[in-house]
Amino acid sequence: MADFLAWSYSRLKMFLNCPGQLWHTSVVPKGHPDRVEYVETDAMRAGKEIDNALTKRISLKTPLPAKYAKHEALCQMIIDHPGHKITQAEFALDQSLRSCGYRDWNTAWVRVIFDLVILDGPRGWIWDWKNGKISIDAKQLKLFAAVGFHQFPSLEVIDTSYVWLSHDHISPEVYYRRELPELWGEFIPDVERMQVSFRTQHWPKTPQNKTPDGVSVCKWCEVNKAGKCPVAAVAYGGR
Ligand code: SF4
Secondary structure, eight states: OOOSSSSHHHHHHHHHHHHHHHHHISSTTTTSTTTOOOOOOOOHHHHHHHHHHHHHHHHHHOOOOOGGGGGGGHHHHHHSSEEEEEEEEEEEEEEEEEOOOTTTTOOOEEEEEEEEEEEEETTTEEEEEEEESSOOOOHHHHHHHHHHHOOOTOOOOOEEEEEETTTTEEEEEEGGGHHHHHHHHTTHHHHHHHHHHHHOOOOOOOOSSSTTOOBGGGEEEEEEHHOOTTSSSSOOOOO
């Protein structure tokens, strides 16, 4: 068993919002009474469905279902773009930032899923489909670029972007290989704090209504929903 806690952007974000929430949902072993399992929402299901349709269109040339026909122009533009395309790609790095298998459970230290990668000489594109309202979290794009530079050593420049499918809008951020130390510097101190929590098994619950960037934490927390958090700041907001 690994002596560290593997992380993804969403796992790190959950830790920063509330270590106790991460403990219940990802650290406590499955089957333990304190474990709270991830529940897929209707919005998540809808997001997966459109991701799958775009992936099949771009990688397998499968026509889009009629309800997604408005995305045909986007798919065709991607298909016509020069370069090698990869869709729904799972990548992981070990603690030495070497590429490893996504499911190498004792080795993978950080994991990402790229919805679309285009590799064209020293330039690459990493895009993330978004199905909801526009809310830009540029930090995740920094992690995409950081992992992308290790995964694809030929790349010198990576154009990352969220693609807001309901709004015909993209929000690009461009990163250069020379920026790698700063990119990792955005994550390492927080990841190290998470590892200290893991080593000491200290996962405090930190009740809060909204984070400084406006995220409602306790209101939509699965631990709150399951009735396992006596210190929640507000009642669970769903059903
Ligand atoms: S309800 Fe709030 S304090 Fe409790 S685990 Fe969830 S996020 Fe943390």
